[in-house]
Amino acid sequence: AQSVTQLDSQVPVFEEAPVELRCNYSSSVSVYLFWYVQYPNQGLQLLLKYLSGSTLVESINGFEAEFNKSQTSFHLRKPSVHISDTAEYFCAVSAYGGSQGNLIFGKGTKLSVKP
Amino acid sequence: DTEVTQTPKHLVMGMTNKKSLKCEQHMGHRAMYWYKQKAKKPPELMFVYSYEKLSINESVPSRFSPECPNSSLLNLHLHALQPEDSALYLCASSKGLAGGPETQYFGPGTRLLVL
Numbered sequence: 001a002q003s004v005t006q007l008d009s010q011v012p013v014f015e016e017a018p019v020e021l022r023c024n025y026s027s028s029v030s031v032y033l034f035w036y037v038q039y040p041n042q043g044l045q046l047l048l049k050y051l052s053g054s055t056l057v058e059s060i061n062g063f064e065a066e067f068n069k070s071q072t073s074f075h076l077r078k079p080s081v082h083i084s085d086t087a088e089y090f091c092a093v094s095a096y097g098g099s100q101g102n103l104i105f106g107k108g109t110k111l112s113v114k115p
Numbered sequence: 116d117t118e119v120t121q122t123p124k125h126l127v128m129g130m131t132n133k134k135s136l137k138c139e140q141h142m143g144h145r146a147m148y149w150y151k152q153k154a155k156k157p158p159e160l161m162f163v164y165s166y167e168k169l170s171i172n173e174s175v176p177s178r179f180s181p182e183c184p185n186s187s188l189l190n191l192h193l194h195a196l197q198p199e200d201s202a203l204y205l206c207a208s209s210k211g212l213a214g215g216p217e218t219q220y221f222g223p224g225t226r227l228l229v230l
Contacts, residue, residue, distance in 0.1 A: 031216065032217075032218070034218070041226075042223055042224070043121075043203075043205055043221045043224040044158065044205065044207075044221040046218065046221075051218075090157055094216030094217060094219075103219055107156070107157055108156075108157055
């Protein structure tokens with residue numbers, strides 16, 4: 001079975017500051033890793049994903065995440081946040097050999113960007 | 116195009132009403148999902164359809180009845196709901212390839228309030 005731990009339930013940060021949202025996972029088999037973002041009163045949007053290849057993946061709006069197999073982590077980073085980045089961020093894993101729909105979510109991290 | 120659409124955006128219903136939620140995708144995906152999301156929580160999987168057949172039912176009460184009329188459409192029929200069923204209902208889709216993890220794309224959700 002797989003599990004996902006998002007270590008911080010809330011992360012307050014000032015605009016233009018760097019931010020890191022932490023995600024650790026547990027799995028005995030290879031996984032795909034995802035970050036989804038949920039803006040207030042909206043659905044989930046895929047922010048970025050790691051399937052294979054380069055361990056550093058980037059999104060179009062400046063976020064990046066690095067897959068670290070030895071530390072079983074997939075932390076999300078942005079060097080300079082904007083007010084518009086205020087949202088809930090969910091880390092998720094999907095494992096090889098799992099049943100259809102096997103997407104395991106962390107509990108989420110609420111990023112609050114203050115002016 | 117990675118768009119999943121859902122209608123209606125908002126729904127208020129009484130406990131004796133019958134209503135339906137609709138989800139549509141035109142990405143050629145063959146797996147579709149219903150999730151329920153309560154406030155400040157991650158989404159919880161309810162149902163999975165694979166090639167228009169129900170493949171997973173996560174022990175959802177019978178007052179929720181899913182239907183997949185074709186590969187692009189997914190409905191969720193609601194009857195005799197309880198106030199605790201009030202939540203954001205999210206639809207998602209993926210390619211539906213067997214044997215491996217997949218990327219799920221989510222719709223904007225239907226926010227349901229049961230009075």
